[in-house]
Amino acid sequence: MPNRKFAYYLFIYGLFMGVLAAANTFVPRLFTHDGLPAAFASTILSIAVLCEMPLVFFSSKFMDRLTSKVLLMAAMMLTLAQMLTYGLNLPMPMMIVVTMLTKNVASMLMIMVKWSI
Numbered sequence: 166m167p168n169r170k171f172a173y174y175l176f177i178y179g180l181f182m183g184v185l186a187a188a189n190t191f192v193p194r195l196f197t198h199d200g201l202p203a204a205f206a207s208t209i210l211s212i213a214v215l216c217e218m219p220l221v222f223f224s225s226k227f228m229d230r231l232t233s234k235v236l237l238m239a240a241m242m243l244t245l246a247q248m249l250t251y252g253l254n255l256p257m258p259m260m261i262v263v264t265m266l267t268k269n270v271a272s273m274l275m276i277m278v279k280w281s282i
Contacts, residue, residue, distance in 0.1 A: 199257055209261055217269040233278050240274035243267040
C-alpha cells in the first residue's frame, strides 16, 4: 500500500465512528431511562450539536499548529470521557454536561484529522 498513514487513519476512523454511531443510537434511550422526558433528551442532543460551533469557528487558530496525532488523541480522549460518563452511570447533570461538551466535538476533531492528513 503506497500510503500507510492514510490506511492507518482509515482503520482508526472506522473504529472510532463505529463506536460513536453505536453510542449515539443509545444515548437518547439512556437519558429517558434515567428519567428525562423524551423531548428534553432530544433538546439536549440538539444543543450538543450547537456546542461544536466554537470549535469550527476557531479551528484556524489551532489547526495549523497541531499535528494529526494530537488531534486524534484529543478526539479519543473526549470519546473516552463520554463513554466513561455513561458507563459509570454518573449523576444526570454530569451526563448532560459531558454530552454537550464532547459528543459532537469529538467527531468534528476526527474530521479535522482528515483535513490535516
